[in-house]
Amino acid sequence: MSNEAYVPTAAEARADEEFLRAQEASGTERFIKRHSLQARVTHGVTIACCLWLVVSGLFVFIPALAQAAGPGVVFAMRMSHRVIGVAFIAVPLVSALLAPKGVRHIFRNLFAKWDSDDKKWMILFFPYLFMAKWIHMPDQHELKSGQRFADGMLWFSGALMAVTGVILLVGSTVASFPAVYAWTLFLHDIGFFLICVFGLAHIFLGAGIFQPYRGSARLMFGDGMVSESDALYHWGHWAREELESGENVVEKEARR
Amino acid sequence: MAEKAILFDTSQCSGCKGCQAACKCWNDLPSPTALNADAPSFTGTYQNPPDLSGVTRLVMTFSEEQGGPKGIKWAFGRRSCQHCGDAPCATICPAGAIFVDEATGLVTTDAARCIGCRFCASACPFDVPRYAGDRGVINKCTGCVDRVANGLAPACVTTCQPGALSFGDRDEMVARAEERAAVLRERGYADAVAYGADEVGGLHVIQVLKYGAAAHGQRPDPAVNPAVQLTQVMKPVTGAVTGLTVAGLAAMFALGAGYKRDRRAYNPATGDTLDVDTREVIKHGDGQDTESVKEHILENLPRRKGGDHE
Known part of the structure; x- marks a missing residue:
């Protein structure tokens, strides 16, 4: 069954027109608060750590790079990998302890039941x-189904990197368990593989490099707010819910 | 130069540990001399130090067991790098600090290139490489390739008084070991074996083990941890898939050029989601989408911006 254009009643059409005129006359635009300052700071620190971990890890992962850079540079990279690795693990953990409700909210969204719009999306x-x-996508809730999958994979690979990273750190400093160490190294490589694929996709979409996602960077690197128009495009069900409740809605001067 | 090997005949070893000392001398490796410096307390064994370390590349092991034609089996063992034919330490080393010497097949090291990651230690089926913390590098037998390149035998071989150690072409060492093991078996040492011809791609330390592999501290069936090969597989796989991902994203970006979207607004009073520019109702209410996937893909005409009925 196809979506056919909805023909509003005369009264509805009048109300819609008045609504749009009032919005234009006010010179303001509605925004929905989506991410708290704490979430944005945690995300920012984690990203910075993650990028440095990827770069420094490459000096061990790619033999040609390690050999070209020489042992001095590689040693410095390895040590920084350990220090930044600690921050990569500690910052989200501390943030989670400070905002347990936020953590519950994130995981509730990640494991929310998929409805027909989610599956179709x-x-x-x-x-x-x-x-x-050419393709318009079905409306979505607070987290798109694809986001749930991709974010879930990032959470999983981040956790995998963290756990295996700690084991590798312990196994190369205070303890010795060669066989476990070798398998842990392999799992660390698997985590890196997942981070490469899902991280790149996340950057492409989240940073708004992909044209339909322009402006998305503002959500995490700006004020954490999404415009009404963008919210309706990306997370239609969620946007309507928020706009109706008005709880997280702010009006700001319209961008022209 | 043909592949070389060290031959260790345990039946001729006197347990003098001269090879251990020679290794230390030639490689300028210190020996801790304080009381019980190597072991936490006196263990009663002649074996000292107890195991390989950051400053010890070769340890003679001493094992006593009841049995054998003379009622007791005093088995000397040689614990050091076995110079595997398929050396997993060289495979996994990211810095190229452990590598196979092409001229001899011996697995040697270049400490100047070592980054101290200890991946080699995790890969070795014989648990040989040790980390020298004070120097930040790995320590293991180099096969004395510097001596061999100059026509000498490894230091341990040169110093061996009873002739338990020899050095030469690998094929010859293997043949001699098998011949000697057969002689020992004929003399009543039923478990005598030649060890190293086929293990881990063929070792470059061939041993005649008078009382069998286990008695001399050797692993009867050494195997490389499969994780070593898997980590090697992950490198090209990660590179290829990451490259494909970047290419795919670039294609998406190119196809998305010129993308424009009309502004939207939502009127809670009517439940209408509106196109701000055309004033059209994009969707009424908040129901689930009713188009098929095919319709979504084919709806490329602007006039088909349909809304949901509720």
Whole structure:
């Protein structure tokens, strides 16, 4: 069954027109608060750590790079990898302890039941990535189904890197368990593989490099707010819920 | 130069530990001399130090067991790098600090390139490489490739008085070991074996083990941890998939060029989601989408911006 254009009643059409005129006359635009300052700071620190861990890790992961850089540089990279690795683990943990409700909220969203729009969105996602100009996507809740999957993979690979990283650190400093160490190294490599793939996709979409996602960077690197228009496009169900409750809605001067 | 090997015949070893001392001398490796410096307390064994370390590349092991034609089996063992044919330490070393000497097949090291990651220690089926914390590098037998390149035998071989150690072409060492093991078996040492011909791709330390592999502290069936090969597989796989991901994202970016989206607004009073520019109702209410996937993909005409009915 196809979505056919909805024809509003005369009264509805009048109300919609008045609503749009009032919005234009006010010179303001509605924004929805999406991410708290703490979430943005945690995300920012984690990203900085993650990027440095990727760069410093490459000096051990790629033999040609290690050999070209020489042992002095590689040693410095390895040591920084350990120090930054501690920050990569500690900062989200401290943040989680400071905001347990936020953590529950994140995981509730990650494991929320998929409705028919979620499933359809996921099926359409790959065609959409290449045909964004022509495909309109089904409305989504606070986390798109694809986001739930991709964010879940990032959470999983981040946790895998953290746990295996600690084991590698312990196994190369205060303890010796060669066989476990070798398997842990392999799992660390698996985590790196996942971070490469899902991290790149996350940057491409989240930083708004992909044209339909322009402005997304503001959510985590700006004031944490999303415009009404963008919210309706990306998370339609959530946006309408928020706009109706008005709890997290602020009006700001319209961008022209 | 043909592949070389060290031959260790335990039946001729007197347990003098001269090889241990020679290794220390040639490689300028210190020996802790304080009381009980190597072991936490006196263990009653002639074996000293108890195991390999950051300053010890070769340890003679001493094992006593009841049995054998003379009622007791006093088995000397040689604990050091076995110079594997398929050396997993060289495979996993990211810095190229452990590598196979092409001229001899011996697995040697270049401390100047070592980054101290200890991946080699995790890969070794014989638990040989040790980390020298004070120097931040790994320590293991180099096969004395510097001596060999100059026509000498490794230091341990040169110093061996009873002739338990020899050095030469690997094929010859293997043949001699098998011949000697057969002689020992004929003399009543039923467990005598030649060890190292086929293990881990063929070792470059061939041993005649008078009382069998286990009695002399050797692993009867050494195996490389499969994780070593898997980590090697992960490198090209990660590179290839990351490259594909970047290419895919670049294609998405190129196809997304010129993308424009109309502004939207939501009127809670009517439940209408509106296109701000065209004033059209994009969607009424908040129900689930009713189009099929196919319709979503094919709806490329602007006039088909349909809304949901509720």
